[in-house]
Amino acid sequence: MPNILIIDDERAIRKTLGEILSYEGFKIDEAADGEEGWKFFNEKTYDAVLCDIKMPKMDGLEFLNKATEKNPDVPVIMISGHGTIETAVDAVKKGAYDYIAKPPDLNRLLITIRNAVDKNSLNKETRTLKRKVKRVDEMTGESDGMKRIKETIEKVAPTDARVLITGENGAGKELVARWIHEKSHRADNPLVEVNCAAIPSELIESELFGHEKGSFTSAVKQRIGKFEQANGGTLFLDEIGDMSLSAQAKVLRALQEGKITRVGGDKEIAVDVRVVAATNKELLKEVEEKNFRLDLYHRLGVILIHVPSLNERREDIPLLVDKFLNDIAEDYGQARKVIDKKAVDALQKHNWTGNVRELRNVVERLVILSGKTITQEDVMLYVLPK
Numbered sequence: 001m002p003n004i005l006i007i008d009d010e011r012a013i014r015k016t017l018g019e020i021l022s023y024e025g026f027k028i029d030e031a032a033d034g035e036e037g038w039k040f041f042n043e044k045t046y047d048a049v050l051c052d053i054k055m056p057k058m059d060g061l062e063f064l065n066k067a068t069e070k071n072p073d074v075p076v077i078m079i080s081g082h083g084t085i086e087t088a089v090d091a092v093k094k095g096a097y098d099y100i101a102k103p104p105d106l107n108r109l110l111i112t113i114r115n116a117v118d119k120n121s122l123n124k125e126t127r128t129l130k131r132k133v134k135r136v137d138e139m140t141g142e143s144d145g146m147k148r149i150k151e152t153i154e155k156v157a158p159t160d161a162r163v164l165i166t167g168e169n170g171a172g173k174e175l176v177a178r179w180i181h182e183k184s185h186r187a188d189n190p191l192v193e194v195n196c197a198a199i200p201s202e203l204i205e206s207e208l209f210g211h212e213k214g215s216f217t218s219a220v221k222q223r224i225g226k227f228e229q230a231n232g233g234t235l236f237l238d239e240i241g242d243m244s245l246s247a248q249a250k251v252l253r254a255l256q257e258g259k260i261t262r263v264g265g266d267k268e269i270a271v272d273v274r275v276v277a278a279t280n281k282e283l284l285k286e287v288e289e290k291n292f293r294l295d296l297y298h299r300l301g302v303i304l305i306h307v308p309s310l311n312e313r314r315e316d317i318p319l320l321v322d323k324f325l326n327d328i329a330e331d332y333g334q335a336r337k338v339i340d341k342k343a344v345d346a347l348q349k350h351n352w353t354g355n356v357r358e359l360r361n362v363v364e365r366l367v368i369l370s371g372k373t374i375t376q377e378d379v380m381l382y383v384l385p386k
Helices: 011-023 034-043 060-070 085-093 106-133 144-156 173-182 204-209 245-257 283-288 294-300 314-332 341-349 355-369 376-382
Strands: 003-007 027-031 048-052 076-080 098-101 163-166 191-195 234-238 259-261 268-270 274-279 303-306
Touching: 003 011, 003 034, 011 027, 011 106, 027 034, 034 048, 034 060, 048 060, 048 106, 060 076, 060 085, 076 085, 076 106, 085 098, 098 106, 144 173, 144 303, 163 173, 173 191, 173 234, 173 274, 204 245, 204 259, 245 259, 245 294, 283 294, 314 341, 314 355, 341 355, 341 376, 355 376
Parallel strands: 003 027, 003 048, 048 076, 076 098, 163 274, 163 303, 191 234, 234 274
Antiparallel strands: 259 268
């Protein structure tokens, strides 16, 4: 049910408009002046606003300026019984969705409101889809560790040097890989990701290099592998430490020669791929235990980037919480929730075994379960239960 805010100092107008719009299926809030309307606007999320121009305390144009600055996507429809053409033009120039003179023609008013609500809904959907289709999150943090990573990316990204990223699960290794690709000359070409831990060892070679039709029982048609898909771009091999030794040998050959051969095929295919790998394992220890090839380690690790755990950069937690509150509000299409300092302090003291990924989940949980302000009590209840 769309939420509409009506701001007008004439009680009769508010009541009439409220009854009509409620009957049409809208949820209504009423404010007697711009100041009260601004308070409502800050506390709730609206799909459209009907606002009078001449009002005490804060007039409609002042409200319009504040509202469009705070949330330009919410349509504000100006209504007035004292307006002129110049007033209407001025209101639209300042960001009003439309201008309607009093007494309003109800049919036009309803059509305008429905169009405004539809536009707002479409804007939300478009914004959400754009974020989901292509969103490279900012690397949030001002700790020494994060500063070093950002500086390294700036130096390394423009080159074609292979990069090996290490760090605990959830620390942000994938984000580092994405930024290396984004800041490289390959950014307009694909970034292809492979989770080596999620693919059975008997299928990893087919996944990486592709296969020819009939090369094994279930190969009913030719398949293009990830190396070919990433041609001209970047191939991100996540959890490389879980790759089988036979697949490691073929990856090593592909890195050495710049060529791959599909499973069941005999034709060599040239590929131009930058490889970025990541792991949560100690690869040198895996080498000692004969689980990982030393020559592949040296091929992958031209540049080594270690992503510190969240417990090692607790000073970044307030910045991350603020970012996640903004992201979640945008994803949900709701007003951003406030978190008090004691709640943030409590989060900083928590043992983050799941790192940044765990923190993001916790912030989303707090947004869903807490009131208007996230408090220390909420953290104790929903994050640190006894």
